[in-house]
Amino acid sequence: MIKAPPGTKDILPPESEIWQKIEETARKIFKLYGYREIRTPIFESTSLFQRSIGEVTDIVEKEMYTFKDKGGRSLTLRPEGTAPVVRAYLEHQFPQKDQFQKFYYMGPMFRYERPQKGRYRQFHQIGVEVFGPSHPMMDVEVIAIQWRLFKELGIDNIEVVINSLGCEKCRPAYRERLVEYLRANRERLCETCQRRLERNPLRVLDCKNEGCRRVVREGPEITEFLCEDCKKHMEQVEKGLQQLGIPYRVDPFLVRGLDYYTRTVFEFIHKSLGAQNTVSAGGRYDHLVKELGGPDIPGIGFALGVERLVLILNARGLQEEKKPLYFILLGEDSLMKGMELMEKLRNNGIPVMWTGKTGSIKAQLRLANKKGASLVAIMGEDELNRHSIKIKNMETGEESEVKWEEVSSFLSSYYS
Numbered sequence: 001m002i003k004a005p006p007g008t009k010d011i012l013p014p015e016s017e018i019w020q021k022i023e024e025t026a027r028k029i030f031k032l033y034g035y036r037e038i039r040t041p042i043f044e045s046t047s048l049f050q051r052s053i054g055e056v057t058d059i060v061e062k063e064m065y066t067f068k069d070k071g072g073r074s075l076t077l078r079p080e081g082t083a084p085v086v087r088a089y090l091e092h093q094f095p096q097k098d099q100f101q102k103f104y105y106m107g108p109m110f111r112y113e114r115p116q117k118g119r120y121r122q123f124h125q126i127g128v129e130v131f132g133p134s135h136p137m138m139d140v141e142v143i144a145i146q147w148r149l150f151k152e153l154g155i156d157n158i159e160v161v162i163n164s165l166g167c168e169k170c171r172p173a174y175r176e177r178l179v180e181y182l183r184a185n186r187e188r189l190c191e192t193c194q195r196r197l198e199r200n201p202l203r204v205l206d207c208k209n210e211g212c213r214r215v216v217r218e219g220p221e222i223t224e225f226l227c228e229d230c231k232k233h234m235e236q237v238e239k240g241l242q243q244l245g246i247p248y249r250v251d252p253f254l255v256r257g258l259d260y261y262t263r264t265v266f267e268f269i270h271k272s273l274g275a276q277n278t279v280s281a282g283g284r285y286d287h288l289v290k291e292l293g294g295p296d297i298p299g300i301g302f303a304l305g306v307e308r309l310v311l312i313l314n315a316r317g318l319q320e321e322k323k324p325l326y327f328i329l330l331g332e333d334s335l336m337k338g339m340e341l342m343e344k345l346r347n348n349g350i351p352v353m354w355t356g357k358t359g360s361i362k363a364q365l366r367l368a369n370k371k372g373a374s375l376v377a378i379m380g381e382d383e384l385n386r387h388s389i390k391i392k393n394m395e396t397g398e399e400s401e402v403k404w405e406e407v408s409s410f411l412s413s414y415y416s
């Protein structure tokens with residue numbers, strides 16, 4: 001039997017209901033903040049990701065699904081959403097027409113990683129990208145959107161962690177100090193970090209290895225190196241978060257796995273997730289648009305991992321939706337009338353389910369039970385002659401016979 005490839009998974013009902021709930025809530029919230037949807041292709045030119053994410057990153061070094069198409073082009077299944085959105089923003093000349101833009105997206109991303117809880121090869125992200133504003137209050141807004149999303153989904157023990165990665169003025173000094181420090185502690189670092197140390201030292205801060213983490217936490221803090229502007233920016237972000245009542249913690253060692261970030265970076269952490277505990281993350285990228293060939297336009301965004309959010313919501317238990325009215329039709333004549341009646345009920349917004357079975361009432365009731373139906377409508381010859389159907393509540397056993405024209409109003413309070 002052919003199985004789904006490693007690191008991918010099918011999203012089956014009833015779990016798909018959680019996905020819908022997340023997507024609906026996100027869309028509603030994005031609208032509240034004036035964000036509009038953008039949909040970009042699932043694959044892009046490989047160079048887009050090489051140039052934006054950075055050559056010496058986990059993603060570009062080992063996680064990309066890259067292939068040659070039949071025309072010999074090197075393409076990559078998108079590992080993240082920001083670079084494609086920037087590419088589209090430039091390709092469609094937004095900087096010339098209207099450089100201030102707020103986009104949101106949702107969809108699958110692809111990374112060749114070791115599959116484990118909360119880590120897949122095809123996973124899904126919901127995210128936003130804002131182009132134009134450099135004001136720290138926009139950083140606050142982007143954090144507030146995520147905060148609201150978690151609140152609305154009923155998740156409260158979520159932790160907001162922020163940091164500043166500085167800018168091209170102040171980061172080099174920190175970087176220099178960091179390299180100096182890491183070199184002195186070289187033998188305590190894992191092999192990968194010994195290599196990272198020379199090529200992309202900030203990546204060492206992101207290593208999950210316990211030993212490396214210890215070294216990092218005893219080392220220099222970027223917050224001590226920030227220039228006046230970056231320091232002010234960070235202070236403003238903190239003030240804004242306080243003003244909105246969003247609790248946060250500053251972690252001077254927080255970095256992100258992609259090279260393009262400047263100044264504010266943040267993560268939303270949920271302890272229940274274990275090792276992969278970052279649900280949502282992002283930050284400011286003031287030079288990415290320029291690095292991808294556009295004008296100097298700042299940006300900021302976040303990406304949320306839907307699978308990890310589903311894990312949190314699943315652990316909390318599913319609040320099941322009302323099951324549709326389950327129809328049992330007995331005999332050809334009631335089948336005809338029943339089809340019409342079901343359509344009329346649906347016209348009135350009542351969800352109705354019919355299995356296509358025409359067997360005995362006993363067999364059909366057994367099936368209804370198996371499907372977990374809570375309300376069943378039964379129409380046989382007697383009911384047909386009386387222009388009515390029987391409605392049975394499977395939980396209480398209560399039965400009522402209702403005239404066809406009254407079924408909708410009879411059920412309206414149940415399905416409202």
Ligand code: ATP
Binds near residue numbers: 256257304
């Ligand atoms: P991690 O440190 O967990 O690998 P990352 O730094 O690679 O995360 P980002 O690239 O910032 O993560 O992606 C944002 C969010 O997307 C993550 O916080 C996570 O929720 C989700 N995510 C990233 N990679 C995966 C994956 N392989 N499987 C499932 N979700 C993922």
Ligand code: MG
Binds near residue numbers: 058
């Ligand atoms: Mg990763």
